Amino acid sequence: MTPATNEGHAMSGTGRCERELLPTATGAQTAAAVGALLRGHRMLAVAAVTVMVVGTGIGLLTAPLLGHIVDLVVERRGAAALTVPMVLLVVVAVGRGVATAYGSSLIARLGETMLAGLRERFVERALRLPLERVEQAGSGDLTSRVTSDVTLIAKSVRQALPEFSRSALTIVLTLVGLAVLDWRFLLAALVAAPIQVLTVRWYVRRAIPVYAAHRVATGALQHQLLDSVDGARTVRAFRLSGKHVDLVAGRSESTVDLALRGIRLMTGFFSRLNLAELVGLGSVLVAGFVLVRNGSATIGTATAAALYFHSLFNPINAALVLIDDAQSAAASLARLVGVSTLPTEQEPSRPARPMDGSVKVAGLSHAYVAGHSVLRDVDLEVRSGERVALVGASGAGKTTLAKLIAGIHQPSAGSVALGGVDIADLGPAGTRRTVTLISQEVHVFAGTLADDLRLARPEAGDAELREALARVGALSWVEALPEGLATVVGEGGHRLTVAQSQQLALARLVLADPPIAILDEATADAGSAGARILEEAAGRALQGRTGLVVAHRLTQAATADRVVVLDHGRVVEAGTHEELIAAGGRYATLWAAWSDSRNSV
Incomplete structure (x- = not known):
């Protein structure tokens, strides 16, 4: 048997090997499984991306229109000159809202369809696993995958996936918009990129092991709870209640400790992102001051550039914050795919038939x-x-x-x-x-x-x-x-x-x-x-x-x-x-x- 990377063995308090957990897929295996699910829904994926790109592109017209209004006010064109830009702002808002809503629904439909396929594949494979292999892992490992892991992935598909898609498109197209205004605004905005990249690397390097360990700890806790509850009569008969309470408490403490480590990582993550925002916006404002002063850009253009960068705060933060959900969902996804990569029971090419009931x-x-x-x-x-x-x-x-x-x-x-x-x-x-x-x-x-x-x-x-x-x-x-x-x-x-x-x-x-x-x-x-x-x-x-x-x-x-x-x-x-x-x-x-x-x- 050569399945995906194994999560290892759960250990008892004495260090003795208790159970052999079901495997967790490698990154390549997980990506291949997602790709296989996606291939059956190419048209839906293309439609969803197209609509989202159109909606995001329409929304990017807001900053230039506001910059144009600033120029009209600076030039004292009068209130009548503001009518057309104001109407266009309303049209842009409505168009962006409609396209974004429709695009989000298409992405949600795509995600739910793929999730349903993954869930069916998981259940089909789990039901065909050798019972001995399931018993070796313990009931808690399998039930945690089919319950909490599936729930976590479903939540990410319904909430994180549409939001991440919108944020990623907004970031890419906004940077394009900054380059269209003036390439020097783009360079100024990119000053924040090294801080953000280092922040993400710092976070991901520490978060992936924590979330993977948290999923394993959750499975171990569920396994212990099932053992203690299902064997309650035996536990009471042999006066083992205290020992079982200690086992549950120990595994609960391990789960809580890992969750707190994740929270501490998130706190450090956000503080570094705030620093990147300060540095980036300061660079754009300085660039705008210099360009307006030497006549290379108007006040309206500089305003549009500042608005563009400011509009990146939410999508960048959302995208980076969603990395947290993505890491947790990826850990759960790898656990599901790991089960689906296990070989099923092998049948003989020509099975024999029993002659009687002996x-x-x-x-x-x-x-x-x-x-x-x-x-x-x-x-x-x-x-x-x-x-x-x-x-x-x-x-x-x-x-x-x-x-x-x-x-x-x-x-x-x-x-x-x-x-x-x-x-x-x-x-x-x-x-x-x-x-x-x-x-x-x-x-x-x-x-x-x-x-x-x-x-x-x-x-x-x-x-x-x-x-x-x-x-x-x-x-x-x-x-x-x-x-x-x-x-x-x-x-x-x-x-x-x-x-x-x-x-x-x-x-x-x-x-x-x-x-x-x-x-x-x-x-x-x-x-x-x-x-x-x-x-x-x-x-x-x-x-x-x-x-x-x-x-x-x-x-x-x-x-x-x-x-x-x-x-x-x-x-x-x-x-x-x-x-x-x-x-x-x-x-x-x-x-x-x-x-x-x-x-x-």
Whole structure:
């Protein structure tokens, strides 16, 4: 993999590498991506620039007209002589306003169109990234890019881009106007240029690293917030609240420190720009005095030159200030493009098809961090249609084994075969068609309940949706909703309970109808009553297919065809519930502890 420049690794407080962030594009890659988006809208870009040039050119007539009025007053031509220049000033103001407004709308349309294309490209690529790569980066990194980075770029497109375009054109054409008045006025105005150039170089050299680091710090903060909030129960259970508060506080402090560094840079930036304005305007006034005194220019011409330079204050400051927004937007843009440059999942040229629903794991080992194996030499065979429960203490490797079988992670060693075919020969798409994993973290998508279900099978009719819901015991409460299958759920819609969300996921499993299904503690968060309902629903959803259940409640293990016990990444026992109880080993100990906890409630 040779993606764009990598942002590196986020570090914990102890200096240990926590996660490998998604890459950030280089300047060349970012420019190439923008160019590719722009090529599809050449006519709109040309029209926008043309209208803006016309509007800015019309506006530049204001200073010469005012200078002409000054000459008329100096020559005592009378009030009648001022009528035509005054009318022309009104015409210029109206013409400039109309052209500028229309040009700004064209530029905004161009920017929004390109932004929409970039957003679609980003989402398409993000959805096709290997899940292992996303997990390595952490959820906060990806969510910060799709939320705060996109928001920042959108703000720049809607506000900064039109303003910067107007300012840049005004600066260029005003300098041309100064040269037309007298080339010596242009030279006088350019005295301020070295100060402005050095100011920009001073600022950019310091600002780019600060803004890039701020984006990374924001992603790290979001990642920590998500971890702490999503794992709130575990945090409280192990009395880790103080540690997590300290982690959030530390990352918040880092984000604030970087933001304050940016503010200090801006303060120094503006003070240098004010100095440039003083030097430049003073030079133009001195040049005007000299030229009027020796008869090379009229008072009106000198006035027009001074007005021209004064009119540069706002566009120059705006353009240079917008460099601040541009740097921040460029950092965000590079983060989006960096994701879009990542290679997507590679499919085999001729993907194989599984022969049945069997699972075979041979010599499987896996380590998230080199030297710290989570699984070690695991061998496991599951017959087609068999239901196997994976049991073990927290950290035994149950979820890791489930993810390896589902193809979410690639094993460090060993192999996984589904239906007699190695996962590599199935390819990512084939693996997803063969095996479905449902965890306790179920997402309800915004939209109608029917649309949410049809994510698993887009062509399914209402009758098929009801049949799937009935199979997992959810049809009664769905029909009781205000609009049944047409009820809007998810963000901004009807709020589903934890048990209802899990039933919805199980109904999607029934609709997808894979030969192999993995339930990773899918009933853990439903409470006792809800868990019993979900266990029955899960049992019906697994009928007719191979099932692997990461058992949070040992009642799930008791009803399985076979129980596999893991401890410290190894399979230590395997057999039926009755066989393992009789053996008096690790599983018997777990069952005794589980039974005692239930009886004490």
